[in-house]
Amino acid sequence: MERLYNTSLLVASVVFLSASAALAEARNFSPAEGQKFLQTYCIACHQGKSPAAGLNLSQLGAADSFRDHGQDWSKIYTRVRNSEMPPRGLPAPSSDRRELFITWVHDALKTEACADGITPGRAPLRRLNRTEYSATVRDLLDLHLDLSRMLPADGAGGEGFDNAAETLFLSPIHAEKYLEAAKLALDFAAKDKRSRAKFLIAVPGPDTTPHQAARTILESFLPRAFRRPIDPADLQVYLALFDTSRKTGQSFDESILFALKGVLVSPQFLFRAEPQNPASEARLLDDYSLATRLSYFLWGSEPDSLLLALAESGRLQDPEILKGQVARMLRNTKSFDFVQSFVEQWLGTRALAQNIHPDAKLFPVYAADEEVQGDVRYQPVLFFREIVANDLSLLNLLDSNFTIATRKLQKLYGLDVKPPLADKAESPQRIELPPNSHRGGLLGMSAVLAISSHPQRTSPVLRGKWILDSILGTPPPPPPPNVPALEASVGPTPHTVRELLTQHRANPVCASCHSRIDPLGFALENYDAIGQWRTQDSGKPVDTQGELPDGTKFEGPEPLKVVLLEKKQLFIRNLTNKMLGYALGRGLTLKDSCVVDGIVTEVEKNNYTAHSLINAVVMSMPFRYQSGVVPLRTKR
Ligand code: HEC
Ligand code: HEC
Known part of the structure; x- marks a missing residue:
């Protein structure tokens, strides 16, 4: 390997x-x-x-x-x-x-x-992660129940996403929890009228035996659960479960639910397996596998009946049809799952719901108000959704003249928006930003500024590192061990964070990294640890000057954004890496970087529009093809 x-x-x-x-x-x-x-x-x-x-x-x-x-x-x-x-x-x-x-x-x-051209790369077997499992059961049973909380959390793989095959194996704990979740979901669904109508589509009647009714139910349920046509043998397995249960004296309902639980814990449901390509050459993926890849990419759930019908008619690989489906899927509300999952993991803002807790005494506006916390957390997600929904330029992520905000967020940001949002406007809305609002793009958002701060203070180091990593895709090397914490090296007099870091950068060893990290973060010092605008730090005026080792100078967030826009190629490349890794559900390899080159060119040609990126990912060779059997290498 x-x-x-x-x-x-x-x-x-x-x-x-x-x-x-x-x-x-x-x-x-x-x-x-x-x-x-x-x-x-x-x-x-x-x-x-x-x-x-x-x-x-x-x-x-x-x-x-x-x-x-x-x-x-x-x-x-x-x-x-x-x-x-x-x-x-x-x-x-x-x-x-x-x-x-x-x-x-x-x-x-x-x-x-x-050198030997573009190849599809691996397409490993993967388990549905817990969000995908929950969404799939939701669609299968038309049941709105968040099962994901019952399931163990999934680790993150190569590109930092929890849908990466590398981490999605099945441990005994998983098996047990998935079985519990399946039971719970089916028991709930059986008691819900709308749900029952969706999956218990037959009942034993005067002309229908229980066995026949069970067969009708399974014939409709199995292809949706397995995301492909089924073999008679598949049907037999689950009919046998039904029959066994009946023989022990269970009711029709109990017996069919028993069989369906069997379906929901079956590897064919839990795992996204694709038929192997026996040839040595790469080939187009079969239509059902493509439908499944597409729906888990853009919806985080199973293909719907239209996708399955297109797969059945063998037309899904037609580029025009495929693009049409992408557009349709992005319009569907289910694409919110994709946007949230992608954005929160790419930017790291999911941490706001986990381990980021700004100090409650210093930042009561945030700490004491769950609505503000929610508004902060969802701002980048909704902003990205706005860009995708209207097929806007992805460069808006670097800087923009609009944002998405609620009334509370507007207040937190001190935004003077005319006309003011109506009193009832608790829900997030698109706002055209006034000049000098400092709120354009991701860097003007509290979510991003807070995850790269400490609970009590800002950290230009963490913010600089965040820009290098999440925006430019050029993370700095990890720090050497045993570097003393910033506070430990301070005397009793208050210093700005900047003063403390300047001392460090006097040491050439430290400077080799920090002279490239810190200046980016200094430019954001006007934002406090929860992203509120400030002009003073520790009683002194905030100093936002930064200079990179190559002499590039900037002062404050706006000039920094200009510098980042000059590096837009890196940004788009990084975003492409992330999007492709997410779509494929695996870490990328060096070989994939040839594919990435092609996608970046395509996006540049199309004025950086969101759909051009998503379409290019879907049309790419790794997404639509599968590798052949790799001959065993004799060389090491
Ligand atoms: C190889 C690159 C590298 C070198 C060399 C390096 N650092 Fe760092 N340093 C980093 C990175 C990256 C971080 C951010 C770590 C993180 O993500 O928590 C960091 C974080 C820090 C922080 C924490 C900042 C904060 O706001 O909490 C301090 C303090 C620091 N470094 C001081 C030093 C000192 C002093 C030296 C020299 C003895 C040094 N570093 C050398 C890369 C480096
Ligand atoms: C003082 C001896 C020494 C020097 C000099 C040295 N290495 Fe190593 N290297 C080791 C030892 C011991 C290991 C095994 C322990 C480890 O993995 O850290 C190792 C492991 C490695 C590995 C991991 C191999 C594997 O299969 O995982 C690589 C790669 C490597 N060295 C490359 C280099 C390179 C490149 C240089 C020069 C820039 C270098 N080493 C200099 C001693 C050395």
């Missing part, structure tokens, strides 16, 4: 570095220099009969080694990037040299990965 690595990490070097002149030079970093780097810092331990970690670096460095030893190179990339190799305490390259090296490795690996 090819070891996978996360593209956002691999692409990451690029801006974190481009801050310096490193990038321009990197293009000139030759294989000879690469080899020299290994010779200087690595070879002492990684050569001879028993090299450290079994990794012999003495043959690496030649151009063809990227083809033959791709796995080793990707490990080297990660360990060097994270400053784990050479081990601490040994002579180490300067941070510029380190960056030159990893940029060179990255480019060589990517060139190699794209």
Whole structure:
């Protein structure tokens, strides 16, 4: 198996570095220099009969080694990037040299990965995560019951989403909880008139035996539950469950519910399996699998009857029909699940409902008002939905002249909107922003500003890191161990956070990272830890100047947004990585970055509209195709 690595990490070097002149030079970093780097810092331990970690670096460095030893190179990339190799305490390259090296490795690996064209990549078997399970049962039984709370939380995979196959295996705990959820859902549904009409579509009557009624119910339920036509053998399994239950003296209702519980815990329901492609060449996905991929991408739930009908007629792969379906699905309210799930995980704002708790004494407006908390949390989600619903430019996420706000949010932001929102306007509305409102784009939103703050104070470091990571897709390397906390290093006199950090940056070791992280965050110092506008910090005027190592200067949020808009290509690339990873439900590999290149070009050609991104993801090879059987590799 090819070891996978996360593209956002691999692409990451690029801006974190481009801050310096490193990038321009990197293009000139030759294989000879690469080899020299290994010779200087690595070879002492990684050569001879028993090299450290079994990794012999003495043959690496030649151009063809990227083809033959791709796995080793990707490990080297990660360990060097994270400053784990050479081990601490040994002579180490300067941070510029380190960056030159990893940029060179990255480019060589990517060139190699794209050499044999675009391929679909893996499409691993995955369990429905708990949100998908809950939504699927909702649609199947027409039952509005939040089952997700009953189920264990799902971890996040490669691109940071909880729908990634890597994490969606089935543990015994899961099996037990899913069985409980299935029981609960069916018992509720059986007592609800509307629900019953949806799934208990037959009853034993004068001309219908219980067995016949059960058959009719299962014949309609099974294809929807399994998201494809069923075999007679499938039907037999569940009819047998019904019959067994009847034989023990159970009523018709009890027996059919028993059989249906069996369906809801069956692997064919719980897992999204796709028929294997036996050929060695990639092929178009079958229509049912495509319908399922599409519906779990844009609705987080099972395909509806129209998608299944299109699959049955074999027309779903028609590009025009596919695009039409995407547009239809985005108009449906179920697409809110996609928007929320995607946005909250991409931006990290889901943490607002989990472990982000601004100090109650300092920020009572937030801490004491659950409505404000909800308004804050949903603002980025609703903003993204507005962009998708109206097919607006994705660059609005960086800066915009409108936002979505409730009356309370408007008050929190001190927004002077004319005409004022009506008194009854508790629900979120689109607001055209007045000049100098400081509220355009994601960076003007409390949700984002709060998750990148500490409970009692802002953190330019966390905000800078958030921009590098969530916006530009170029996360800084993790900090070295044993860095003292900011407060611990302070005397009794009050200092602004900025003053404290300036002390740190006097140390060149710290500066190698912090001179690239902190300035981005300084520009946002006008926002306090819950995103309210301020002009003073610790009794001193807020200083919002920032300067990146390449000399780019800005002061305050608006000029920072201009800088980010200049880097829009990185932003769109990052968003594309996230969207593709989410759509495929897996971490991306270096190979996928060739696909990402194509999608980015498409989005640029279409003025960055939201639908152009979503359509390009759906039309992409990894989404619509499946790989053939991968012949076993003999080479390591
Ligand atoms: C002082 C000896 C030493 C030096 C110098 C050194 N390494 Fe290592 N390396 C080790 C040891 C010991 C391990 C195994 C422990 C670990 O994984 O951290 C290791 C592990 C690794 C691994 C992980 C291999 C695997 O299969 O997981 C990689 C990759 C690596 N080194 C690359 C490098 C590179 C590249 C350099 C130079 C920039 C370097 N090392 C310099 C000692 C060294
Ligand atoms: C390899 C890059 C790197 C280096 C070198 C580095 N840091 Fe950091 N530092 C970070 C990152 C990334 C964070 C954010 C960590 C997080 O997500 O919690 C951070 C966080 C911090 C924080 C916490 C800020 C806050 O608001 O809570 C302090 C303080 C800090 N670093 C000080 C230092 C000092 C002092 C040095 C030098 C001894 C140093 N750092 C070296 C990357 C680095």
